[in-house]
Amino acid sequence: MHEMSIAMSIVDAVDAKARAEGAVRISLIELKIGKLAGILPEALRFCFSAAATGSLAGQAQLVIDEPDGRGRCSDCGHEFSVDFYYARCPECGSLRIVIVSGEEFLIQSIIIDEEGE
């Protein structure tokens, strides 16, 4: 279950950032995890609450944006949606497809509280 160590990386990163910003708690974390990134958002949510215990993100809400996979044909330039790393271009049949989105794996932003209570 790599989602656990990924949840821990996220907690470490946001906790450090929030502390540097003088926060007392993180109320929300925005992630962008493309559908081709190899992460199950549900599993990540499940692990996250355990990983975040005792950190500033202990009560944080997770908002996960999941961009769809999109590929561009290197032969004819056609862009189309993909749900896998390989695909055949629906226009010209080429297999030389470059993934243009869906592999994102980012911590985008956090909302922090700066005051107690």
Next chain:
Amino acid sequence: MCDTCGCSTEGEAVLRMPGKTGGHIHMDLKSHSHEHASGDHPHDHNHDHPGSRKVLLEQDVLQQNNLLAERNRGFFEARNIFALNFLSSPGSGKTSLLEALIPALQASTPVAVIEGDQQTTNDADRIHALGVPVIQINTGSGCHLDAMMVNRAIRELPLPDGTLLCIENVGNLVCPAMFDLGEALKVVIISVTEGDDKPLKYPNMFHESDVCILNKTDLLPYVEFDALKCRQNAMQVNHHLQWFEVSAKTGAGMAPLQEWIEHKLKDH
């Protein structure tokens, strides 16, 4: 619990070196010390702005790992070390393959091995028997090696200039592919007892790898496995994949693989 010293290491990684008694190191890899900053500064309550605000990070989730991987890569470059990261599902023959390759390569190049496993030192003991430096990383509950573990391991290993460093990752086709260790190339191993659709079921692994080795080809007459189809499936996921078919057991196909590695060692 650590089976060497009995201390509590739930989920923590441990380094061990075969042949060195008592030498095991606990790695506190997860810097999960969330203790609150000692209250040496009073909270400056600024009531002009609302108590909560948005802070942009826009950073890769694996940024910490990736930065460390780059440090490992820099270390390897400085010393002309060629590092290969071997990935596969459990039991496809990573250790057997190393046992077949190392005696041949050792004659011309220093070789060192990092063994990743959840619990035992069995693999490291097998490599130790070949007479090359080896260190075992027990990941405990972790199902993959990360750049920090490798960073710690390379500080303990003798690594002369020009070493071929083989890193045997934990047997698992999913997560090890996500973690850059600083290696030059990723090598995925699949065996003929696994099903020729593996590359389609675990596309990330095959997509991320540079080389694919089909092992246990001596068993082809006894199993239903279409090697050509497997190769085509792998190539669909990654058309840059270098493909080898071998038997670590009989040595069939090992010569081209060995030559390829020697060639890469020269020009990397």
